[in-house]
């Protein structure tokens with residue numbers, strides 16, 4: 038397998054060599070040796086419409102040939118305006134407006150700054166805090182690490198940022214309050230109110246959370262009533278609600294946006310990953326038109342920047358991505374195949390002692406591993422169980438997305454299964470069967 042461990046690029050994981058991928062088509066990636074991999078997570082849940090979609094590549098090439106870049110502070114393009122019209126019809130905010138950037142973390146930072154500016158424009162300059170959740174992920178910049186609830190990524194840099202107040206997540210498999218999901222009374226949502234009051238009324242600008250917890254805890258779906266209660270608390274205390282849909286947006290949960298499943302309207306939404314399906318690094322901050330107007334009347338402009346904001350090629354890629362999603366009815370497909378995938382995971386993995394929980398929605402599913410099924414005790418962090426499962430699955434030709442630290446920030450192993458929406462039923466069977474084999478093999482080696 039061709040690998041380049043000693044070139045002039047350095048990669049995040051310095052302990053392994055990286056295969057060279059040559060091309061991709063649909064759910065399959067091919068390395069330079071012709072080895073194939075079924076991409077069962079679309080990378081980190083990016084490649085929603087599949088690899089190698091010609092219409093997206095052609096739309097990008099046509100836009101780049103016409104005009105690739107204009108300064109977003111001075112000009113706009115037909116590509117950007119056309120895309121925004123299309124997106125506005127899909128985003129569940131009243132009269133939505135969009136600010137375009139390049140990565141998820143950048144858009145989260147923009148959301149926080151917009152929320153702060155909106156509060157100041159409303160005459161509430163003391164509101165400078167953003168509450169977030171433990172077990173969340175909002176990005177790797179210093180600002181977004183302060184929001185993220187992922188201890189392993191925060192520890193080294195914590196002295197460098199102003200930390201955000203965090204509340205507990207709706208992680209029902211390991212409820213932080215020791216409650217049972219059926220009629221728990223939603224202490225995880227009520228904690229938001231307690232935290233707002235603890236910080237002092239009039240101090241909190243916004244609350245940010247993933248509608249379905251993604252990378253850090255693995256596809257945690259909140260119980261019924263969680264989101265309406267969060268919305269209600271935010272309204273009562275003048276706190277803006279930011280839905281981080283970076284991972285869940287554009288159909289991953291079986292609806293355009295995950296918030297639609299929970300019957301709440303956020304004030305701000307952040308999107309990235311699937312927006313342009315991996316064909317362009319595009320992220321989007323979506324806000325309500327009325328709030329843009331408040332800022333316009335208050336300050337005259339949004340105090341922000343970004344050399345590559347509002348990119349014409351990004352807009353062309355994203356427009357072609359929406360076209361592809363709609364032409365092939367892929368979001369309904371994600372919902373239908375997702376239900377099937379959930380059943381198959383339960384049927385195929387349910388008897389394995391190291392499988393503690395199978396959870397998910399739409400086409401984002403997680404398997405959480407345990408060393409002891411009854412006590413839910415995790416494997417020791419040093420056993421790297423989820424990594425071993427993923428490495429073994431990769432040897433067998435299927436790619437999953439591992440995660441760690443769900444129990445206490447260090448211990449706890451899971452992986453995400455989230456293939457492109459073009460996945461076939463036969464490919465789902467291969468994915469699930471291979472996962473079973475990889476879990477068995479990893480378990481054998483941990484004895």
Ligand SMILES: Cc1ncc(COP(=O)(O)O)c(C=O)c1O
Nearest residue numbers: 140141142174175176281283284
């Ligand atoms: C919910 C969520 N928000 C933000 C981010 C950060 O996005 P990026 O890695 O593009 O900066 C991620 C990335 O995984 C994410 O899952």
